[in-house]
Amino acid sequence: MSTASGVQERPGAQAIRSRSWIPSGQAVAGIIVILVTAALVAYPIYYLLQASLDVGEPDVRPPTAYGLDNYATLPRYSQIMLNTLYVSFAATVMALVFGFVTAWILNRTEVPFRRTLEQAMAVPYYVTPLLGALAWSLLGAPQSGLINQLWRALGGEGAIINIASPLGIAWVMALFEGSVAFVMIGAVMKSMDPALEEASQVMGAGRLRTMLRITLPLVTPGVLGAAIFVFAEMLGSFSAALVLGTPSRFYVITTAIYQLVAQYPPRIPLAAAMGVSLFAVMFVMLFIYRRIVARRSYVTVTGKAFRPRLADVGPLRWVLFAICATYVLLSVVLPMLTLIYASLQHLTAIVPSAANFTLDNFRSVLSQNAIRHAITNSLLLGVMTATIGVALTGLIAWLVHRSRIPGRGLLEYAAMFPQAVPRLVFAFGMMWAWLVFPVPIYGTLWVLLIAYVTVFLPLGLRTISSVLMQVDKSLEECGEVCGASWGYRMRTITMPLLRPGLLAAWMLLFIASVRELGASILLMGPHSQVLTPAIVEAWFTNSSERTAAMALIQTFVVGLAMAFFLIVTRRMARQGG
C-alpha cells in the first residue's frame, strides 16, 4: 500500500474543526429546554406545596407560619373523599366495560363496518366530558330532562333517570373516558401474537377454554394498567362533576377545591392541601401504571403489531355491531343532536312545536362582545399554545430519546409530571406563583398561555415521542457522521421525518387548549376571558338553551380552524414535494 493515501487529505475535517470552541447548538438548546421545563413545572408546584403548609395569618404572603394543620383538617371532609372514590370507581368500571367490550369486538371479531366503527370510537374523546355533561343534563335532568319528559308523556311517574346523581355523573365521565380505555386495551390486544392462541387451539382447546386460559391472562396486565390509568384520570376529572353535581351540592374533590378557591372568603391553604393530597394519590397510581406497562413491554419484547385472526361469529356479528354503534350513539350522536335541538328552542321540550323554534339563542350569544372576545382569545391562545408547545415538546422528545446529554431521564420525568396533577390543581399553584412573579402577567392571556403549555407538555411529548421512536435512529446518525451540524441535521433530516407527528401534536394541542376548562377557570381574568369557562358560567347563570348554542359555536369554530389548518398543511405538503 502506498503511504501517501489518505492521511494528509481529510477533506472537510479541517474546515469543520475550526469552529470547535463554539458551544454546539445541541448543547445550547438542551440547556434552555431543561431550564424552561423545570421552571414551568417546578415553580407552580413549589407554590402549591407552600400554600398547603401555610398555617399563618390568612392573606399574608409569604406565609408567616408553616405546619401540617391543613392536612390534619382533611379527615373532616371525608364525605367529599367518599363521593370522589364512589364516582371514580363507578366511572372506571363502566369505562373499562365500554373499552374492553368495544376493543374486543373491533379487534377480534368480524364485525361489519369495522374500519368505520374504529374511527368513530375516537370521536367521543373530541366531544369532551363538558359537552357530554351539558347534553346529558338536558337529556336526564330529573324535571326538565328530555328523557324524563318523554317518560312522563308516555304515562310514567316522576323521573326515570337522574343524571345529577353520583351514578349519573359517573355515567357521563365513563362515556367519554371509554374511548381512552378502548385505545389502551385495543393496543394490548393488537400487540398479542395470535400464534399464542392458535397454539392452544391446535392442542385441542376449545374457543372458550382458549379465551379463559390464554387470552385473558395475556391481556390482564394491560387491562390492569388501563384500569389504573383511567381511575387516576377519574380522580382528577372536573367538568362533569362541576356541571352536574354542583347545583345539587354534590362535591367531589376537584369541585370542592374549586369551591374553596372561588367562594368568599376563599380557603386557599385548605384547597392547596386537598390538591396536594389528590396529586400524591394520582402520582402513586401513575407510577404503578408505568411500572406495569414497562414490565409488560419487557416480556413481549417486540413492539410490533400483529394482525390478529378474527373470530367468525355468524349472525351474532350484527349484535356486536349494534353494541359498538350504541356506544357511539350515546357518547356522540345523541349528545350532539340534543345540543342542536336545545339550542334551536326557547325552552327545551320533547314535543316539538313550531312556535318554540328560534335562532335567538345564537343571535344573542354572538351579539355579546364578551363572548366574541372569548372566542378570539381562545383561538389566539390555541394557535400560540400549539406552536410553542410543539416546538418545546419536539425538542424535549428529541433530547430524551436521541441525545446523549446527562439528565435526559429527569427531563422526561419533569415533562410528564403534569400528567399526575389535575389541571385545576396545577392552575392553582400557578395562580399563586404568577401572582408574586415580578413581571405582572397575572390576569393576562400570558398566564393562560404559560399554563396551557405546561399542562399539555405530556400530551405533546407523548404524541411526538411515539412518532420519533418509529424513526430509525441511524437516519440521524448518518447525518452526524456525514459532518452535518446539529441545527443542519434537525432542519434537513429530523424535522422532515417527524412532520406527521409534529402536525398531529399541533392539532391535538390546539384542540385541547381551546377546550381547556380546569386551568382556565382559575386563571382567566376579566380582561382575558376564554370560551370554555364562559360556557360553564353561562350554564350556571343563563339559560341552558343559550349554553347549548355556545357549546355548538365552540365546536363549530374548532372544526373550522382544524379544517383550515388541514387544508393549508396539505397544500404546503404538495408544493413542498
Add this chain to the structure above:
Amino acid sequence: MPSNAPAAHIEVEDLEIHYGPVAAVGPVSFSVQPGQQLTLLGPSGCGKTTTLRAIAGLERPSSGAIRIGGETMYSSARGINLPAERRGLSMVFQSYAIWPHMTVYDNVAYGLRVRRKSRAEVEEKVRRALDLVQMGQYADRHASQLSGGQQQRVALARACAFSPSVLLFDEPLSNLDAKLRGDMRIELRELQHRLGVTSLYVTHDLEEALAMSDRIVVMRAGKIEQIGPPDEIYNYPRTAFVADFVGSSNLIRGRLRPDLARDGLIALESEGGHIVHGVAHGRPAGAEPVLSVRTVHLRLVTGRPDGGGANGAANGAAGEEPVNVWPVTVRRSVFLGDLTELHVAWGGRELVVRCSGRADVGEGQPAFLSADPRHCVLLEAA
C-alpha cells in the same frame, strides 16, 4: 512489519466502554494502516458494533484514546471527545439509513452540501459516486422506490461521495439475501482497493471477514481474542473460541509426550490414549495443552493409508510408522449438500469430520481417520 511502516491511520488504545457498571467493551487496542481494511469479527453482543460506533463518535467511551490520521478524536486522559460531525469519517449503516424523504441524488449529495461545495462540484461528485455503484440512472428516484440491494448501493455511494479518508461499515451486508451478499462482498472489496480508502468493517460472518479483510480482529465478550491476517486467523487460531468460531474445529486435550516428538512436531497423548502429532507454531504449551483440528482437515478412508504418505496425511519417512492415522467407526453420517458431516468414535469420544461431497463410508462401518500434523495446531495456553 518493518520498522519504517507508515504511521497507523486509525489507532485505538485501551478503549473501554461501560454501560453503567457493565463493561461492554474493553480494554481493546488495535490499529489500521492507511488504505487497509480491518474487520472486527465476532458473535452478536461481543462489542464489535459498539467499538465501531465509538470510533464514529456515536457512542461515548469510558476511557482510552482514539486517533485518526494522527489527530486525537477521543482521549479520556486529555478530556477530548469530538462529536461525530467533526471527525470527518464516513459510515455505512446496517439499516442503510437512506433518508426516505429525499431523492437518491439528495441522499448522496448530503455530505457534499454539508461541506458547502459548489453546485458544480456537488453535481460532478454525486454523478461519479452513483456511477461507481452503477446507480446513475436512479438519481431522481425516492428511497422508498428502491430494493434492498439498491438501497445498499446508494448508502455506499453516499458514504464515498465526499471522498472521506476513512470508511466505517456496520454489518452492511447482513440485510441482503445470500446470493446478493456474495456479489456485494466482491464489489465492496474492489471498491475499497480502487479508492484506497482506509476501512473498518464489522461483521459476524466469517466468510465475509476472510474474503474482504487485510487484517481481522476476533472479538468475544468485549475483548480481543486474536488479531492477524485472514490466513493466520484461519490456520493458527490462538484460542478455543477462535478455533470454533472461525470454522468448526475439534479440540483435543491431553498431555504432551516430548519423548515421541520428532521432525519439529510435537506429540500429544489424548485423554483416550491416542497419540496426535501437531505443530506448536512457536507457542509454549501450558499445563493443559489443547490441539485444534478443523473438521475439514480430517480425512476418512476405508483402507489403511500406508506409511509412504500417499494420502498426504502422514509425513514420516518411508518405512517408519505413519503418524496421525487411527482406525475408527463411523457413528453417524449427515448429508449437507456440498459437505457430508461424519461423527466418528475415537478414543472414548466423537470427532466431527467434514468431507466434500458424499462420503464413501456408511454408518456403522469401520474406516481409517487421518490428519496432516501441520493442521493440528497447538492453542495458546490459557
